[in-house]
Amino acid sequence: MTPKIESFVMHCGEMGSRWGFNRTVGQMIGLLIVSDTPKTANELADTLNISRGNVSMGIKELQSWQLIKTQHIPGDRKDYYAPAGDIWDLAIRVFEERRKREMDPTLSLLRSVILETPANKQEEYAQEKMHEMHDLLESITVWASELQRMSPEKLLMLMKLGSGVGKVLDMKDKFLKSGSSD
Amino acid sequence: MTPKIESFVMHCGEMGSRWGFNRTVGQMIGLLIVSDTPKTANELADTLNISRGNVSMGIKELQSWQLIKTQHIPGDRKDYYAPAGDIWDLAIRVFEERRKREMDPTLSLLRSVILETPANKQEEYAQEKMHEMHDLLESITVWASELQRMSPEKLLMLMKLGSGVGKVLDMKDKFLKSGSSD
């Protein structure tokens, strides 16, 4: 690893836990992203100076996130690993996987709690708040899944539009009022 | 705490680390959200069965996230704590604070690395990837900050529109082509 590549890979390790994995998993995906050729598990272990067993668990973790794919070289028994798509694909997968882990369990708990009848004023207030939280999480979930169905180009277009989207929304209203359908 | 409230608060504790804080901080904000009156640090410690010192650190943490505000009751020296806004405000603050912690450091590292001249083919490829990553993170950052400037009503409208936003984008193009200005 050259110094530039190393500083990027080590940074991915430090950020790993904030991004939802652990240090070595962060280093592994960082290294795979900037590598121009697929790498074997042993190469990862040697390059990153971590144990072979740790690499094996890291690979499993990255596969569960769908961030890497396995490749084979004819006449070679080893598994070679590479990122499962371009930067956009990876970002979208991390985003989606985190949404699942960070919001779905809460959504399901909230759903079950707000179904019950409040036993007193205090619970009534609590359930009201839980209801607000539920509605917000649900809106975000629906929105996220719809955004994911959009092509990267359209998404980029939307992002580049930025707050200008507010103006477009106003425009849509005007447009619809003057006779068009959905 | 009634059983329903307790199950919500304990859930917030379990999710705490996924949301970016630790268990007791998660429980604390959960409890404050569903409480119809502000709570003192001692009440939090007693209700959650955690040490007074831990509550003090948790309060500092929640203040650094700007998720709670301090209130006073006339003739009472104690500090009373309550959520710093409604569910939307809290969600927006968590989102923003996490963006800062999870993306800004990486953006700054990438910026410095891609400025340097690649020393060989391998580094050229790596820096290309880092450039892509940089551009994506920067687009997201700009977009997030613009979304934050929108009112909750407009944001909700945008979210409810869902993937229909694609159609609106197309419409905007048509509209602009037929003679209107930005």
Place this chain on the structure above:
DNA sequence: CTAAACTTTCAAAAATTTCTGAAACTTCAA
């Protein structure tokens, strides 16, 4: 079938994070 080449598993060690509680600190009424 056997052995070589490779991968996975998992118990225990190491590292890290969280939590406690006693001591120090702050503030204010009297």
Place this chain on the structure above:
DNA sequence: TTGAAGTTTCAGAAATTTTTGAAAGTTTAG
């Protein structure tokens, strides 16, 4: 100025997460 009521700090204990490495497992060529 004093002391009661309150808050914060922080070193060490407890809990949790990560990492190692040796043993077990798998696959395939011969």
